[in-house]
Each structure stands twice: as structure tokens, then as C-alpha cells.
């Protein structure tokens with residue numbers, strides 16, 4: 321038996337089996353609910369349950385606080401319906417998504433851009449296509465069946481390796497991590513890896529003219545790079561400021577690329593922010609936390625749209641403080657928090 325799920329205010333409906341999550345059913349049927357980690361760790365899929373009841377699988381309290389749960393908010397990635405359900409989610413997208421596909425990919429090149437960032441170009445099969453929105457991610461399916469998510473750093477129209485259908489990924493090493501230890505240890509050109517995608521709701525909402533704040537920490541730059549390429553390609557001239565934060569200047573591993581884009585796109589500005597520069601870095605730019613730099617420059621964020629990506633702590637701080645202190649509408653904050661196994665197992 322399938323249960324009916326209605327999403328307000330759009331009125332979109334879909335069916336959900338009692339043993340699947342609301343999010344899995346929505347993705348299966350091409351309904352664009354917001355989400356990122358799909359694992360109860362990031363909170364991107366949080367929305368209000370207006371009617372009906374759900375059973376919640378376990379999740380991180382950081383993703384959904386007790387107070388939020390008490391006032392009827394749920395995580396669609398952890399909620400299985402026990403009756404018909406009505407949800408409120410203003411970020412649901414109207415357009416159908418791209419089909420989610422599994423395909424083999426081959427490592428074309430590996431380029432170390434900083435002490436802990438590898439830029440990987442992956443070749444896609446010649447006889448298949450991967451349609452996606454700039455900003456979305458794919459999952460690697462590892463040999464043991466576990467999955468790791470990485471955002472495409474190129475817009476779909478850009479081929480990182482000219483003449484070859486390919487995607488670019490920016491991977492930060494997390495020492496002790498199952499996948500990134502391999503990337504920085506044994507990964508070689510020509511290695512074959514299975515991917516599935518596209519996934520995610522982190523892409524530019526083009527029905528708005530609101531000025532844009534792009535907030536990246538570390539490799540959170542990757543999907544924003546794709547979005548900037550997409551804006552240039554489509555001639556989108558909404559004012560946009562990219563705040564990119566790292567501990568040391570070298571963490572902003574493609575700042576020359578951003579400077580070049582700013583020269584080509586007069587409506588785009590770049591504010592690099594470094595939190596732990598050493599004297600030998602000779603850093604003379606902005607310092608401190610990257611989300612604080614946004615607040616310093618924009619004490620009033622009402623009327624803006626924010627796209628934030630990268631370390632979960634940065635994304636969470638930005639969401640909390642931009643909405644509480646600078647008047648940003650909660651629905652105008654779009655985010656992909658790069659959660660990992662550590663975030664899923666934190667007490």
C-alpha cells in the first residue's frame with residue numbers, strides 16, 4: 321500500500337511506501353525536495369509536517385533539534401510515513417530533475433592543487449550522458465557498497481578535458497577516511513570507479529533576481545565554481561559576491577581562476593578570507609571566519625539569496641546567524657554541508 325504525500329504551498333504530490341523514506345520516494349518520482357547528505361546528518365531536508373504522522377529513523381541532533389522536532393519539523397531523509405502526509409517545503413523545485421543514472425567512470429587526471437586538495441577529472445562513458453544542474457553532486461559507489469558524495473566543479477557545458485565527456489571533482493583529504501586516503505594514496509590514472517547521480521538540490525534558482533551571496537569553505541568552492549560557469553554561460557548578471565574561506569591562503573586553491581572570472585563577469589566580486597594565516601604567508605587580505613566576513617559586509621541580508629557549501633560547521637553557523645542576525649529568509653538559504661562518516665557518528 322502506498323501513502324499520499326502532498327507538499328505545500330506548491331501542491332505537488334507523490335506516493336510513498338511505508339517502508340521507504342519520504343525523500344527516497346520523492347527522488348524516485350522526480351519531486352525536487354531539498355536535501356544533501358540523505359543520512360540524517362546535515363539538516364538540509366528539514367521541513368514542517370503539517371498533517372499526518374511519520375516514524376523517524378535515527379538522526380543527528382545537530383540536524384534537527386528537540387525544539388524543532390517538538391514544533392513538527394522532520395527530516396524527510398529519515399521519515400517514513402504511517403499515514404498520508406502533508407509537508408510544507410518552499411524550496412521544492414517545480415521542474416523535473418535529471419534522471420539518476422549509474423555509470424562507470426575512468427580517472428583521466430589527478431592534479432594536486434594544495435597540500436590536501438586533489439582535482440580529479442573523470443571521463444564519462446561515450447555512449448551515455450550525465451545531465452545535471454550546476455551545483456549538484458554524484459556518489460561514488462565503493463567496492464563494499466558504501467558511498468561518498470562529490471560535487472561537480474564544472475558546469476555541464478564545460479568539458480574539463482576537451483573532446484572527452486568528463487566531470488571535474490575537487491576532493492579534500494580527510495586523514496583516516498576510507499575514500500580520500502585512497503585518492504591521496506593509491507589512486508592512479510585510468511582507475512575505473514562507479515558513480516551514481518546527479519543528486520542534490522544545490523543549484524541556482526533562476527526564477528529570482530535577488531542578489532547572490534556565495535559562501536564556500538575549502539572544497540565547498542567546487543559546486544560554486546560550476547554555478548559561476550553556468551551563470552556566465554547563460555548570461556545571468558545578478559550581482560554576486562563569492563566569499564571563500566580557508567585556514568591558510570593556499571587553501572583557496574583556485575583563487576587565480578576566480579580572479580579571472582571576476583575580470584570577465586563585472587557583476588561578480590570575490591572576497592577571499594583566511595582564518596589562520598602564518599607570518600610567512602604574507603597575507604594582507606580579510607581574516608577571520610568566512611561567514612563573519614559576510615555579516616560584516618552585509619548586516620542586512622533581507623532580499624538576498626545565499627548559497628553556502630563546505631564544512632558543516634561553517635554552513636550551520638552561516639544559516640543560524642544570517643537568519644537570526646541579518647534578516648535572511650530561511651527559505652533563501654541553500655546549502656550543501658559536506659558531511660562525512662565523522663558527522664554521522666558524532667554523539
Ligand SMILES: Cc1cc2nc3c(=O)[nH]c(=O)nc-3n(C[C@H](O)[C@H](O)[C@H](O)COP(=O)(O)OP(=O)(O)OC[C@H]3O[C@@H](n4cnc5c(N)ncnc54)[C@H](O)[C@@H]3O)c2cc1C
Nearest residue numbers: 469470471491492496497498499500539658660661662665
Ligand atoms: C552532498 C555532499 C557533497 C560533497 N561534496 C564534496 C566535494 O565536492 N569535495 C569534498 O572534498 N568532499 C565532499 N563531500 C564530503 C565527501 O562526501 C566525504 O564525506 C569526504 O570526502 C570524506 O570521505 P572519506 O571516505 O575519505 O572519509 P570517511 O570514511 O567518511 O571518514 C571521514 C573522517 O571521519 C573519520 N571517521 C570515519 N568513521 C568514523 C566513525 N565511525 N566515527 C568517528 N569518525 C569516523 C575518519 O577517520 C575521517 O577522518 C560531500 C559530502 C556531501 C554530503
